[in-house]
Amino acid sequence: MNNEELKRLFERLDHSKFRSSFHLTKKYKEYCNEKGLDVIEQHARDFISKRIAPAVILNDGKQTPMKNHPVFIAQHATATCCRGCLYKWYHIKPHTQLDDSQQEMIVQVIMSWIKRELQRK
DSSP: OOHHHHHHHHHHHHTOTTGGGOOOOHHHHHHHHHHOHHHHHHHHHHHIIIIISSSOOTTTTSSSOSSSSHHHHHHHHTTOSSHHHHHHHHOOOTTSOOOHHHHHHHHHHHHHHHHHHHHOO
8 A cells, every 4th residue: 555545544544433533542652662663563464364364254343352452453443453344444355365465455554553643642
């Protein structure tokens, strides 16, 4: 996703009352700063590959907690939390294994959102 596509995506997400209600608290910002963005990105890659990428997800729609990690918050804010949201917002079909480029795009969106949040007062 290029910068213009990310900008349009975030504008759409900002217009969603639900998606725009998510923000990183001071605790999550501190966690990101303490761990560093490289570690947070690795966590995002791991969560996406295990929780979102498989073709069959037993608890789809419930696999992403609403708290306990900044990536989880970012997933809800960016509609990358389940296959239903990925289909609605990104037109990625459910019940198919996500390929590497799809997973990379999702991680890029999550990390872009986290970086935006870290700059937010």
